[in-house]
Amino acid sequence: DAKTTQPNSMESNEEEPVHLPCNHSTISGTDYIHWYRQLPSQGPEYVIHGLTSNVNNRMASLAIAEDRKSSTLILHRATLRDAAVYYCILRNFNKFYFGSGTKLNVKP
Amino acid sequence: DAGVTQSPTHLIKTRGQQVTLRCSPKSGHDTVSWYQQALGQGPQFIFQYYEEEERQRGNFPDRFSGHQFPNYSSELNVNALLLGDSALYLCASSLKTTFYGYTFGSGTRLTVV
Numbered sequence: 001d002a003k004t005t006q007p008n009s010m011e012s013n014e015e016e017p018v019h020l021p022c023n024h025s026t027i028s029g030t031d032y033i034h035w036y037r038q039l040p041s042q043g044p045e046y047v048i049h050g051l052t053s054n055v056n057n058r059m060a061s062l063a064i065a066e067d068r069k070s071s072t073l074i075l076h077r078a079t080l081r082d083a084a085v086y087y088c089i090l091r092n093f094n095k096f097y098f099g100s101g102t103k104l105n106v107k108p
Numbered sequence: 109d110a111g112v113t114q115s116p117t118h119l120i121k122t123r124g125q126q127v128t129l130r131c132s133p134k135s136g137h138d139t140v141s142w143y144q145q146a147l148g149q150g151p152q153f154i155f156q157y158y159e160e161e162e163r164q165r166g167n168f169p170d171r172f173s174g175h176q177f178p179n180y181s182s183e184l185n186v187n188a189l190l191l192g193d194s195a196l197y198l199c200a201s202s203l204k205t206t207f208y209g210y211t212f213g214s215g216t217r218l219t220v221v
Binding site: 034036041042043044045046049087093095096097098099100101 | 112141143149150151152153156164166198200208209210211212213214215
């Protein structure tokens, strides 16, 4: 199974940018990179996904390394509501391989 | 527009018993996947149903089985419960032909005592 490696936890100040890294050195050419986040007592929530090029949406940006062996989720201005566990996931044929995720703490 | 609905939200069972968890997918979705999330860990893929058949399966024993109905809703059955089956069980729905990602339900918290 394809695997991702993320830091266990990160901390950020409110209204500052946050860069959440992810390593996926065993990624295959057909794997998409997805990011989900999970708030306490809730199911994971879609954040963003991409294949090769950088992606932007209203929630975040996804920067993908040229060799695709790593990626970074960028939250442009962290808010207290962004405190969650962020999962970097490789998708292969509609099956997700979750890692352990990064717990993001946001300080006021 | 309702998202993914799971029932029950919480459940307590005794070792050796059997349990059935239910999931209604998001309107317009035709594929249902089930995940097990142990405390403090990421979700682990159990299996996926499409067109009422199991299409993919993760590394889970045969005690875990499922079903998908013609209205796309799904059930997860676990037989001969073990203490280690205690977890949050998540249902995720998607559209087979246009996959942008999953919509997850809030899960069923199963406790085996």
